[in-house]
Amino acid sequence: MNTSGTSGRPGRAGGEGHGAPPAARGRLLAGRYRLVRELGRGGMGTVWRARDETLRREVAVKEVSVPFGLPEEDVTRLHARLEREARAAGRIEHPGVAEVFDVVRQDGRPWIVMELVRxxxxxxxxxxxxxxxxxxxxxxxxxxxxxxxxxxxxxxxxxxxxxxxxxxxxxxxxxxxxxxxxxxxxxxxxxxxxxxxxxxxxxxxxxxxxxxxxxxxxxxxxxxxxxxxxxxxxxxxxxxxxxxxxxxxxxxxxxxxxxxxxxxxxxxxxxxxxxxxxxxxxxxxxxxxxxxxxxxxxxxxxxxxxxxxxx
CATH class of the missing domain: 1.10.510.10 (Transferase(Phosphotransferase) domain 1)
Known part of the structure; x- marks a missing residue:
């Protein structure tokens, strides 16, 4: 994970990423996006491959990882940063920027749903x-x-x-x-x-x-x-x-x-x-x-x- 962002690196070239924890794999977000596999994890967040069950397509979902015991003010800031990322990327129409499809809230925190880029x-x-x-x-x-x-x-x-x-x-x-x-x-x-x-x-x-x-x-x-x-x-x-x-x-x-x-x-x-x-x-x-x-x-x-x- 980089210094201040939320993207993860699953590992070396050709790797398959981390396997999703059993409790998370298959989880349904907002009644629509089902988590399939973890693609990357770092200190600031996790990126998942997911399935949009309404449109029946593969998407990427990004969540924030909140360290245990983090003050509420800092938790709010982390959530705001993820939402800012969605707003920023959502303003840009260009093939070199992954398209943002949705932002949903589950368990009191935001999740970004975006184009899955292979x-x-x-x-x-x-x-x-x-x-x-x-x-x-x-x-x-x-x-x-x-x-x-x-x-x-x-x-x-x-x-x-x-x-x-x-x-x-x-x-x-x-x-x-x-x-x-x-x-x-x-x-x-x-x-x-x-x-x-x-x-x-x-x-x-x-x-x-x-x-x-x-x-x-x-x-x-x-x-x-x-x-x-x-x-x-x-x-x-x-x-x-x-x-x-x-x-x-x-x-x-x-x-x-x-x-x-x-x-x-x-x-x-x-x-x-x-x-x-x-x-x-x-x-x-x-x-x-x-x-x-x-x-x-x-x-x-x-x-x-x-x-x-x-x-």
């Missing part, structure tokens, strides 16, 4: 196979950026773009997941002052300095994702989260050695000041140009060996 996370691919070729990374990055542009156009900042939240679907799509950390234009901030939202290795300098985030902050995170995809590591990772944030603010970007034609895009997205970064439109244009080299040779982002169902 595939594997980019994080699992990197851990199983190592760094990507620049052209494949560019193809994935262009599709993530297209989804981000749709989100930004709908007034939504993702705030936790990273490989664990990018799903390579069997149908060829690249899907941006986990809007649990997102900020919706005009919406309430659900974190305390000074609380870090997102993953430190992917946090933009302005966010590390607690400045107001904007679309350029998501573009920085995409730049880190691209760097990690071709180099096999993030550029500013240090021994502690605080040191990592400090490096993002103060340290020069290490020269990417494997990026090839992707290097100008990475460097353009990882400029310290948000106003100096590549625009989303220019970055997407450059990414698609780099990705075009892989299609000419028969490569691409769609190959997903050992994929499984996950959201």
């Amino acid at each position: 595939g594997i996370t980019l994080q699992d691919v990197l851990e199983a196979d190592g760094p990507l070729e620049p052209e494949r990374a560019a193809s994935i990055g262009a599709q993530v950026l297209s989804a981000l542009r749709a989100a930004h156009g709908a007034g939504v900042l993702h705030r936790d773009v990273k490989p664990a939240n990018v799903l390579l679907a069997l149908d060829g799509r690249v899907v941006l997941t986990d809007f649990g950390s997102s900020l919706v234009e005009g919406g309430e901030e659900l974190t305390d002052a000074g609380e870090v939202v997102g993953s430190p290795e992917y946090l933009a300098p302005e966010r590390a300095l607690e400045a107001e985030p904007g679309p350029a902050s998501d573009l920085w995170a995409l730049g880190v994702l691209l760097f990690a995809s071709v180099e096999g590591r993030t550029p500013f990772r240090r021994e502690t989260a605080l040191a990592t944030l400090g490096a993002a603010v103060d340290d020069a970007l290490p020269a990417p050695g494997r990026a090839g034609p992707l290097r100008p895009v990475i460097e353009g997205l990882l400029r310290k000041h948000p106003d100096d970064r590549l625009s989303a439109a220019e970055a997407e244009r450059l990414l698609r140009r780099v990705a075009g080299g892989s299609r000419a040779r028969g490569g691409g982002a769609a190959a997903v060996p050992g994929a499984r169902e996950v959201r």
Whole structure:
């Protein structure tokens, strides 16, 4: 599970996920959605494969995991965060964002019902196979950026773009997941002052300095994702989260050695000041140009060996 979201990672590439606990498997939510199998679990929540018995289709259902003894105020905040995720994703109409079908309440807590996307996370691919070729990374990055542009156009900042939240679907799509950390234009901030939202290795300098985030902050995170995809590591990772944030603010970007034609895009997205970064439109244009080299040779982002169902 990531730092502040609710998506789970069932395990390595090709795994079948966790088996549902006997008491949960078969449970019916809101008289309609029957839990079939657990797909992923983490500190913040669980994602299930479920059956919509009204429309007779497979769906994904996300619930919040509430630690025993958690103060009621924090429980309320966790529930609000899940509902915010549903509202944020529900505002975005794009094939790179899983469609939200419903939000139901059962036992006093919310459950999100959404499109079941079959595939594997980019994080699992990197851990199983190592760094990507620049052209494949560019193809994935262009599709993530297209989804981000749709989100930004709908007034939504993702705030936790990273490989664990990018799903390579069997149908060829690249899907941006986990809007649990997102900020919706005009919406309430659900974190305390000074609380870090997102993953430190992917946090933009302005966010590390607690400045107001904007679309350029998501573009920085995409730049880190691209760097990690071709180099096999993030550029500013240090021994502690605080040191990592400090490096993002103060340290020069290490020269990417494997990026090839992707290097100008990475460097353009990882400029310290948000106003100096590549625009989303220019970055997407450059990414698609780099990705075009892989299609000419028969490569691409769609190959997903050992994929499984996950959201």
